[in-house]
Amino acid sequence: MDMRSAQVIMHGRWAGTLTETVEGYEFTYRPDYLEAKDAEAVSLTLPLEEKLYQSKVLFPFFDGLIPEGWLLTIAEKSWKLDPRDRMGLLLACCKDCIGAVSIEPINATDDER
Numbered sequence: 001m002d003m004r005s006a007q008v009i010m011h012g013r014w015a016g017t018l019t020e021t022v023e024g025y026e027f028t029y030r031p032d033y034l035e036a037k038d039a040e041a042v043s044l045t046l047p048l049e050e051k052l053y054q055s056k057v058l059f060p061f062f063d064g065l066i067p068e069g070w071l072l073t074i075a076e077k078s079w080k081l082d083p084r085d086r087m088g089l090l091l092a093c094c095k096d097c098i099g100a101v102s103i104e105p106i107n108a109t110d111d112e113r
Contacts, residue, residue: 004020005020006087010100016030018062024054025057025062031050045061076089
């Protein structure tokens with residue numbers, strides 16, 4: 001299984017990293033984001049802390065960003081995604097979410113951001 005990672009963008013800034021692992025999922029805030037005076041938690045269930053959050057399933061907050069119903073059906077067919085591949089759906093569908101948080105796949109050059 002390829003481990004996939006995503007930038008969690010909050011108000012246009014890279015706030016943290018979400019990674020799919022063999023055991024499930026991990027989320028951590030970036031140190032520079034935590035140091036910002038105006039830093040906000042991406043979710044009440046993921047408070048601003050210097051710790052590694054771990055979950056056997058995709059964190060409910062991130063899972064809630066994935067579209068539902070007819071929009072999900074269109075996304076699954078357009079990108080040929082498995083509806084059980086929650087990380088794949090998150091990466092494909094949540095680059096331009098309504099609200100403060102968006103999700104972008106991590107590429108090798110993204111550390112320069």
